[in-house]
Amino acid sequence: MNRLSLRFYILLTLPLLMIVAAFLLDTPENMIKGLKAIVLHSDVLLVDYLAVGGIGATLINSALLTLANVYLLYRLKIEPTGPIIAAVLTIAGFAFMGKNIINVWPIYVGGYLYTRYKGTSFKSVILIMMFATTLAPLVTELLISPSLGKFGFIAGFLGGVIVGFIMPPLSAHMLRVHDGYNLYNIGFTGGLLGGVLMAVKRGLGIEPEKQFILSSEYDLELKILLSAFFLFLLFLGVYLNGRSLRGYRRIMKLNGRIVTDFVQLEGFEVSLINMGIMGLMGLAVVALAKSPVNGPVVAGLLTLVGFSAFGKHPLNSLPVILGIFLGEILIFKNIHPTVLAITALFGTTLAPIAGSFGALAGIAAGMLHMFVVLNVGYLHGGINLYNNGFSGGIVATILVPILRAFGKEA
Incomplete structure (x- = not known):
């Protein structure tokens, strides 16, 4: 077994463990119902998917997103080094609050279109795209917006594409601002970009609904899994x-x-x-x-x-x-x-x-x-x-x- 394959196998450990735990702790029917609830629920901070869709659906959501990203890295022949490992586990974690099997992909499409425009490879921006899913809630907000109705899907897709398209140059500039002393550089970039987007929404008279949805019923199960x-x-x-x-x-x-x-x-x-x-x-x-x-x-x-x-x-x-x-x-x-x-x-x-x-x-x-x-x-x-x-x-x-x-x- 070579070094590259060993690292991929280790990255697969967590999502596979989550899948096993999901089927031990929940039923397939509840998982399907819970995934639907997760995808159609607002992701504006702070929303706990465990409270929205239950433990089975949340574990499956995280496992599927993690597996998809690991597979993408494998297809691109990107060796899991420090930043890649950080990105994979960050996605696995935030698939418990804000990132789901639907709302992240338009951002990746935007990143791909950026590389086509610049004449570079998608491999060069995949790390940025993985972290750029910090703005995945924007996709969901547009997708489920009552005012947009049947056009919400198109608006959500285009919103995510725009985020993915402009994030590479923005994040490169923001890194110079704090000079590498903030490890979550895309979070800094996403906050500034999100602030501009929210200023526009507020200018149009649209104020986001505040949320604070948390669970506490799966404490023991999650402690065992994570330990x-x-x-x-x-x-x-x-x-x-x-x-x-x-x-x-x-x-x-x-x-x-x-x-x-x-x-x-x-x-x-x-x-x-x-x-x-x-x-x-x-x-x-x-x-x-x-x-x-x-x-x-x-x-x-x-x-x-x-x-x-x-x-x-x-x-x-x-x-x-x-x-x-x-x-x-x-x-x-x-x-x-x-x-x-x-x-x-x-x-x-x-x-x-x-x-x-x-x-x-x-x-x-x-x-x-x-x-x-x-x-x-x-x-x-x-x-x-x-x-x-x-x-x-x-x-x-x-x-x-x-x-x-x-x-x-x-």
Whole structure:
């Protein structure tokens, strides 16, 4: 078995595990009914697919989306390196809240048309397209809009195509704004683009309906499923690494700033170890926040694990998490447990700040992120799923120049 095929097989582990779990926990009839409910429900933040369609349909939705993207990567002969692993697991996670088997594909079509226009290959933008599905809720909003009626499908398709077409040049520019210190660069881009789109909608007198739909009934099942996956990654990494943690300390010395691909720099085996450790650490963070494991929390955990192959490790993530919890304790105090949990998990988008400027800077970044993230959702009206990426981009853009002026950068 060569290195390329091994990585693909490991990426297939989670969706296959989800399919098995879906049939153990639910019936095919409920899955079909639940998938229909998921596809036709508004995805504007914050909507938990577990509450909308049930556990079977949500697991199947995530599994199908993940399998489709892994197959696409395989057909394009793209080796799963750090950013690819981050993208795949981010999609798997957000298929629990906002991305479904219908609303992501128009964005991919837009990316393909962009490559045809530029005379390049689709392979060159597939990573951007996978993350650009942060604006998938826009497709759904147009698709189910009562005012558009039978034209909603066409409007939704065209809206997604436009997003996919313009995202590559936009994201490249936005990376320069925060200089790689916000790992969720597409979230920053999507937030700005979503803000413009919502400004137009509001100008036309259309205000998005606020949503806060969460489940709590599948906490135990999801904890078992995710714990098994994280332990699998950890033990497999140790086994492939000669039954040792050799090389893991080198990952902990990297600052994580874009582009820091742990797979390319330190090896796939050591990256698996980091992913497993970070996943278990993420579960501990959720428990500390006193939140059940629900759709948004699964999205946060799988995104954390994915980016643990591309920038995040305990030493640069824990200071940011600490800053977020301190912000909640000292300032907000009454934040919903799930909101606190996902802010702590997604807030690690700012891990490169701690990695480059030290733990105190990371704590400051986490506290500032807590202030910002709770207030920026209004700008894009919830159609940007990576709200923490938008907030992280703002925080990094403001904080990094100040840190550079008064501190030493690693």
